[in-house]
Amino acid sequence: MSSITIAHAALDRFSDPSRLQASTLLKQFSQAALMAGVTPATRLEIRPIPETVSSGIPQIDALTGGLPRGGLTEISGPDSSGRTSLLLAALAAATGRQETCALIDASDAFDPHSAAAAGIRLERLLWVRCGLNAPVSPRQNPSRNEERSIAEDPVEQALRAADLLLQSGGFGLLALDLAGVPWKTSRRVPLTTWFRFRRSIEHTSTLLLILTTQPCAQACASLSLRMKTDSSGARLQASANMRSAISCQLSENKSVEHHLPSHARLLEGLCIQAELLRTRAERKSMQSDSAFTTKTAWTA
Amino acid sequence: MAFACIFVPDFPVEAVLRAEPELRARAVAVLEGKPPLQKIFAVNEKARRTGIEPGMTKIQVEACSSLVLRARAPLQEAAAHAALLDCAQSFSPRVEDTAPDIILLDLSGLESLFGPPSRIARDIARRVTELGMEVNVAAASNPDTAQLAARGFSGVTVVPEGEETERLGSLALEVLFSALKSTDPSPYSEPLLQTFDRWGVRNLRALCALPEIALSERLGQLGVRLQQLARGGTSRTLVPAEPPLVFEEAMDLEYPLVLLEPLAFLLARMLDRLCARLGSCALAAQELCLQLELDSGYFGTGEFPAPENISDDGGTGILAHPNRAQQLFSGPEPDLHPGETPATARLGTNAPGCPGPASARQFTRTVRLPVPMLDAKVFLKLLLLNLKTHPPGAPIVKVRLAAEPARPRAAQAGLFLPPAPEPEKLELTRARIARMVGEEKVGSAELLDTHRPRSFRMQRFVPATSSEIRRAVRKDVKEEPTNGHLADAPLTALRLFRPPWRATVTLHNGQPVHLVCLQHQEVHGEIVWCAGPWRSSGDWWEQDGWSRDEWDIALPNNHTLALYRLVHDLLSERWFVEGTYD
Numbered sequence: 001m002s003s004i005t006i007a008h009a010a011l012d013r014f015s016d017p018s019r020l021q022a023s024t025l026l027k028q029f030s031q032a033a034l035m036a037g038v039t040p041a042t043r044l045e046i047r048p049i050p051e052t053v054s055s056g057i058p059q060i061d062a063l064t065g066g067l068p069r070g071g072l073t074e075i076s077g078p079d080s081s082g083r084t085s086l087l088l089a090a091l092a093a094a095t096g097r098q099e100t101c102a103l104i105d106a107s108d109a110f111d112p113h114s115a116a117a118a119g120i121r122l123e124r125l126l127w128v129r130c131g132l133n134a135p136v137s138p139r140q141n142p143s144r145n146e147e148r149s150i151a152e153d154p155v156e157q158a159l160r161a162a163d164l165l166l167q168s169g170g171f172g173l174l175a176l177d178l179a180g181v182p183w184k185t186s187r188r189v190p191l192t193t194w195f196r197f198r199r200s201i202e203h204t205s206t207l208l209l210i211l212t213t214q215p216c217a218q219a220c221a222s223l224s225l226r227m228k229t230d231s232s233g234a235r236l237q238a239s240a241n242m243r244s245a246i247s248c249q250l251s252e253n254k255s256v257e258h259h260l261p262s263h264a265r266l267l268e269g270l271c272i273q274a275e276l277l278r279t280r281a282e283r284k285s286m287q288s289d290s291a292f293t294t295k296t297a298w299t300a
Numbered sequence: 301m302a303f304a305c306i307f308v309p310d311f312p313v314e315a316v317l318r319a320e321p322e323l324r325a326r327a328v329a330v331l332e333g334k335p336p337l338q339k340i341f342a343v344n345e346k347a348r349r350t351g352i353e354p355g356m357t358k359i360q361v362e363a364c365s366s367l368v369l370r371a372r373a374p375l376q377e378a379a380a381h382a383a384l385l386d387c388a389q390s391f392s393p394r395v396e397d398t399a400p401d402i403i404l405l406d407l408s409g410l411e412s413l414f415g416p417p418s419r420i421a422r423d424i425a426r427r428v429t430e431l432g433m434e435v436n437v438a439a440a441s442n443p444d445t446a447q448l449a450a451r452g453f454s455g456v457t458v459v460p461e462g463e464e465t466e467r468l469g470s471l472a473l474e475v476l477f478s479a480l481k482s483t484d485p486s487p488y489s490e491p492l493l494q495t496f497d498r499w500g501v502r503n504l505r506a507l508c509a510l511p512e513i514a515l516s517e518r519l520g521q522l523g524v525r526l527q528q529l530a531r532g533g534t535s536r537t538l539v540p541a542e543p544p545l546v547f548e549e550a551m552d553l554e555y556p557l558v559l560l561e562p563l564a565f566l567l568a569r570m571l572d573r574l575c576a577r578l579g580s581c582a583l584a585a586q587e588l589c590l591q592l593e594l595d596s597g598y599f600g601t602g603e604f605p606a607p608e609n610i611s612d613d614g615g616t617g618i619l620a621h622p623n624r625a626q627q628l629f630s631g632p633e634p635d636l637h638p639g640e641t642p643a644t645a646r647l648g649t650n651a652p653g654c655p656g657p658a659s660a661r662q663f664t665r666t667v668r669l670p671v672p673m674l675d676a677k678v679f680l681k682l683l684l685l686n687l688k689t690h691p692p693g694a695p696i697v698k699v700r701l702a703a704e705p706a707r708p709r710a711a712q713a714g715l716f717l718p719p720a721p722e723p724e725k726l727e728l729t730r731a732r733i734a735r736m737v738g739e740e741k742v743g744s745a746e747l748l749d750t751h752r753p754r755s756f757r758m759q760r761f762v763p764a765t766s767s768e769i770r771r772a773v774r775k776d777v778k779e780e781p782t783n784g785h786l787a788d789a790p791l792t793a794l795r796l797f798r799p800p801w802r803a804t805v806t807l808h809n810g811q812p813v814h815l816v817c818l819q820h821q822e823v824h825g826e827i828v829w830c831a832g833p834w835r836s837s838g839d840w841w842e843q844d845g846w847s848r849d850e851w852d853i854a855l856p857n858n859h860t861l862a863l864y865r866l867v868h869d870l871l872s873e874r875w876f877v878e879g880t881y882d
Contacts, residue, residue, distance in 0.1 A: 056790060078857060078860060079857055084793035085790050098769045100719075109879070112756045127744060128742055129741040129742070130737055164729045165729060168721055168728075169721060170721030170722060170725070171721060262833075263832065267792075
C-alpha cells in the first residue's frame, strides 16, 4: 500500500473524530513512511531549546528571553551607550548564582569599584588585564615574532586568553571586553575565531559575552544587541538646556536652566535603548527594542 | 612486653659537655637569661657537690674558682636530642620523644634481634656514651616504671616484672614528681611534696604503704595516680615520634644542561617519583620548590663553550645562550619575588620555604599551588612555564626538587551545584595567561580600605570550593547591597582609562567649557554639559598625598553624547580624562 493511499485512508478517518487519536494517526504515518523510504517529520531530531539565564536587567530579559547558555551573545554600541552597565549587571547576576566568571579586558578598562557597587562578587571573577604595557620578561626570547606580537597586541592577548579559558571550561560566564578597542582593529578579527569560540562552548553551560563597538560576530552570535542612548531623534543642541536632546537623566531645575551652576547639577544615570538585532530563541519577543534607565552609585 | 628509658641527667650541661668533652672532669654550670640577671639553669654532679644549685645568680657563683660557667646553647641541646633520637630509633621503630632529656623505647619483639632487655639496655648506654653523653638507661615492663628507674638509678637498671614496687621503693618522692612533671606539668607538685613531707612520706615505699581510699579522700585522683606510679602498676601506650616528612628528589648531572627539553625529561621522572611518594603517604603537594645549581665557570669569564645543539637563532628552550651572557646579567631589572632585591634576584636566591644557602650559583623557582594537587603532568607543565618565563641564564649542573606536603582536598561535587573550573586546569591556564600578559595582570581584584580613588590590588584567583558554593546556595538569601548597590535599576558603569588621558581644558567662570585630549583626538570638543566639581584629598601626611576635583562632562560624539569623568589634579595642576560612563 503506498503512502498516499494511507494518507487518504487517514483523511477519511479524520472525518470521524470520535474514532481518531492523533498518536495513532502519527504512528501509522511513520510506519508507512519508513516502509516507503521517507523519513517522517516525527523522526526528525528536535533541537533542544537553549537554557537562558537572567541578564540582571528585567527589560533585557523581557526583550531577549534571557542570555543563552552555550552560545555567544554580542553587545555592541558606541561610548556611553550602556554596554558596560549591561555587562556588570550580567556579571552580578552570574556571581550571585555562585558561578565562576571571567572577564578578559582588552583595554584594561574594568573598574573594580563600579563592579563592587553593581553587586559583583569580585572573588568569583577572574580578571585578565590585557594591554600594550604588558611586561615582557627580559630573559624571554624576544626574537620570536609570535611571542612579541602577542606581547604587544592587546587584541591578540585577549583572543588567546579567551581560547585558553574556553578550553579550560567550568566558567558560568566569560566576558570578552573589546569595547575600548578601535572598530578598525576589532573588525579584523576573522569570523572563524568567533565560530571557533561558539563551537567550543556549544553543549556547555558557559555563556560567552562579547562587548564591541560594532557587531563583529555576525551569524556566529546566538544573540546580538545594539545599545544606544535614547536620543528621541532630536538634533544635538549645544546649549545648557539639553533635556530634550541629550539622553541623560540630569537633575536640573526647569525654571533655571541657563544659569544653574555646575555644582547644582548631578548625573543621575543613563537612558538606554537596546535593539535586538539577532536571536535564536524559539519564542521571539513581539518588540524589537526595549528601553531602561540606569542609576549612579551616588543617587539615592 | 618490655620498655626501655634513656634519661640524660642535667641535659643542658651534657649538651655543652658533648661539645667540650675536656670539661667533663670539672664542675660545670649553665647560665640562662640576659645579663646582669643571669641565673644558674643547670649544674652537673661535681658542681652540685661544691654547693652550686640551680637558681643561684651569676654573681653568687663567681666566687667559686673551680666552676666553669657556660651560656645555655639551644642549638647544641637540639643536636644532642636529635642524636639521642637517632640512637633510640636504631634499636626500636617505636620511640616516644617524651622530653628533651627522656626517650622511651618499646622493646617488644626485639629479643630475637638484640637479645634480652638487659643486654639491650647495656648496648643503648654504650652507644649513647659513644655519642658523647652520659646517660641512665632502665628497662621495665611498663614505660612509667622504666622512666622512674632511669631517673632514680644511675647507670643501667633492669626492673623485672612483678618487682616494681620493691625496686622503686627506695626512690625519693622528688623523682616521682619530676617524672610526672615531664609528662603532665602539674601546678600542685610543690604543695603536694610539702604535704607528703608533713606526713613523713619521703620515698615511694612509704607512699605505697598509704591506704588508697584515705589517700583519695585527701588528695583526690592525683594522689591515687601517684600511688599507682610508685607501685609500678600503670600501663600506657607510647606515643611514637614521627620523623618529619621530607619529599625531595635531587640529581647531579654528568654534564651541564642548556636546553629545556632534556631538563623537562629529568623533571618528569623526578615528579613521578615525588608524586608516588606523596601518594603512598596519602598526601598532596601544596608547593613545589625547584633549585638549580648553575655552572660556576659560566659566571667566571662570561664565556661558555657552546654545545652543539644550541641554534644560532635562539630557538625554543634555550636556558642559557653564550652570546647573551652579558645581556642576561646586565639587562633590565628581573622579576622580583617577595623579599628579593634586584641584586639577589639577578644572581639567584632562595625563595622562602626552600632551604639552602643563597649563593651566586643557585637558582630557585617556587610554584605555589592554589589547592593541594597530585598530578605529575600538571606540575611539569607549571614548572616548564615558569622556567620559560624566568630562565636561569646559565647551564645547570644539579637539580633539586622539593614538594611541600599537604592534606589532599576532599571535594564532593553536587548535581545541582553551578559548574566550576577544575583547579588543576585553571592553574595551568592561569600560568599560560600570566606568561602572556604578566603575572600581576591575572587574578581577582580586591578593594583596598582607603579613601584614595580607584584603589585596589590584584590577588591570586582561587575558585570557590564545592563546600563553599554549597553553603552559599543553601543560604538562599539575598546579600545586602554592597557599596550602594541598587536592586531596582542597574548601576551606571565607569570605564577607566589606564593610565588616565592628559587633557587641555579651557575654563570659563571656573567651569570647563572646552576639552582637547592630547593623545586621543576622538575625545575633544565643546563641553555641552558639566557637573561638579567634587573635591577630595587625602594622605597629605604621606609623600604620595593626593588632591583632586572631579567633573562629570558630556561631549558630542557623532550624533550622540559621550559622558566622561574629568579630573583636575590640584597638586600637579593637570587635567585628566579618567574614564567614560558606559
